[in-house]
Amino acid sequence: MITLEMKQPRRRRGRWLWARQRIVAIFSYRYDAHLVPDLLANLDAIVDGWIAYDDRSADAVFSNEPQRRRALIAAAYEAGADWLLAIDPDERLEDAVASRIGQLTSGSRRNAWGFRLREMYTPASYRIDGVWGQKMQHRLFPAYHPDLSRSQGLHEAWFPEDLRFKLRDSGLNLYHLKMIEPKRRVARRDLYNHLDPEQRLQQIGYDYLTDESGAVLEAIPAGRDYFPTHVDDGRLWMAEVSADRRS
Secondary structure (H helix, E strand, O other): OEEEEEOOOEEEOOEEEOOOOOEEEEEEEOOOHHHHHHHHHHHOOOOOEEEEEEOOOOOOOOOOHHHHHHHHHHHHHHOOOOEEEEOOOOEEEEOOHHHHHHHHHOOOOOEEEEEEEEEEEEOOEEEOOHHHHOOEEEEEEEOOOHHHOOOOOOOOOOOOHHHOOEEEEEEEEEEEOHHHOHHHHHHHHHHHHHHOOOOOOOOOOOHHHHOOOOOOEEEOOOOOOEOOOOOOOOOOOOOOOOOOOOO
16 A cells, blocks of 8 residues: 655745755555654655555565565656655664755756665664675665666665666765664574575675674764664564575
């Protein structure tokens, strides 16, 4: 089920005026539905509305991700979105995005803006050694017709390469909360090994998700916090599958 909520635009002399191009957040939820209220609080000063896909009626352990994404892109396109911000319930943008969003979306409609993906190991610190400090996700991009969607599987971008968006670095952080709880690190590894046992969709594989050798954590710098403050509940937030380990 798709849910749409748009903020009321400002009105002047009988005309509806938007302070900037219309930015719509898109996300789906299932095992992490209880995280959505804090996600919406985080996005309130950033977007003009949001579209959510309620996946709680799915039967499979992990439902068709390309299908969910295409449905969200189609709904946003029909709603007249200019820009899309793709996000998950267990993610939070740093507060500074609210003051920068207008600048990011006022330029070329060919840009896709990237955020530094910070894998949180505590509510206030993230891992930076090796691959952990290099992760980036391009989640803010121009809306496009759903017929152009080409996504076929896990881990792919939210937009097809043939749209030729220019990949840009916003310099801003996207905080991922799922890795805070150790048992979620194990469950995440096992889920992806179950879904992609031959590691065809991610060359690095998934065992690294639980390898803490040489781990280096960095505290969120002053002025780069996120809202609201996260208090971890210790729940799993995802499907639990039996570990499918290779010999």
